Amino acid sequence: MQLRHFTYSFLIVLIFLAVAQTTSAQALDISSGGQPTITGAVNGSVTGNANVTSDLVVTVNFGEVSPLNTNSIVKVMVPIALRSNQPYQVAVSMSGLSNANPQALQPSDIGFGIQNMRVLGGAGKICTQSTHIISSPFNNDPATSATVGANGRVSYPSSLGNLSGSTILLSGPQLSKNNSSIRQQSDGYVFDAIFALTPQFFVAGVSSATLIFTISAGPNVPC
């Protein structure tokens, strides 16, 4: 009998802890925003979970980016979902991709931009007093705005070369109508992170980088 009381008491404590966890849950969330896509690749791929309730874990393989790839550009679109019950900001930091040879692939050779900020379903909060701001110079599609520089090398309005430490990409007002600690299918916003890489006479080799996107409390703007 005493054991039964103990069990019930323990269950109540567990439920209380769960409720407490909910009420003090994270008010900021970043996740997959849908299926990432890749075009123009030779032996390339992109993998990620299309479910918007999944964590953002995407692997991009641009494939062959020497002149063996005769496509004009390799473009990757990664939808990223955001949720918050408060003003937010999104930053990104990069590690890797540090080739000493200037003719090898450099961060500035990978165009990087933000486009298509859009509501994720009916529970996305539409604020009228503040807008979602994409930080300069990232508000562009690098795949459609690549140019050839004076040295003959392709450049972009913004690229991974513009990242320095934790670089703020995006900020704005509250994203979600509700205050749930649980991801839902329709309670925030989605934007596209766009990567572009033009095949060129780079020095041969394999290059890699890791980008970490982070959402945190942003400037206190009204909704």
Next chain:
Amino acid sequence: MPHIKLILFTMFFVVAAGTCFAQSTTGTVSISATVSKFVEINSGGAVTLTGNSGGGVTTDGVANSPLAVSINLGELGPSNTNSFVTAQVPLKLRSNAAYVLSMSATVTSSGSTSNKIGAADVGFGLGTITRSGTGVNTGGTDTNATSGDPTLPANGSVNGASGRYEFTAVRSNLSAFSSATTALSGPFIMNAVPRSNANGLTVPAYFAVKPQFFENGTTTISVTFTVTAP
């Protein structure tokens, strides 16, 4: 014991519910790309044929197009009074790595004696190497394994014993290229620029025959250039 199971089950349920759609403030995008060694040879432009009597350029070279030229050298007997019949074929090379240009050649004549045109009677050499234009690595030093224009006086002369004109310098005639043999090598040619950039390394390939009392007949010369990135 059943109570312990119930507790464990409940704990599992609570934890699982909490992690199933748990929020996160970070996400990761991992990126990789591969650059393979790349080399190519194309035509560097139109062929120049000089000293010919008859003949002509049957299929001309077109700059930046695959190299596939066909040349009729015309008359190579003494009725051609020019000192040499010379074909100059521009080549264009591009690479993102150190390259080696090799060549192999076959010479087939219809004659039946040693006086027919043979591989040693066809002079060969690579001329001035040019690295210029936006996106071209101008810092490299190329090694020409041939002796240059085979018609230069230093590259050949009449054999005092036989009286036959001979291309005597190093790799100055096609007998040196009966199998794939290096003609040119050097460091990477192109900086990091797209393939649409039409610049590259250009070099003229000279082919020359001294009109002589060769045995009458027809001769076919076939030359294959190959560029590799070892």
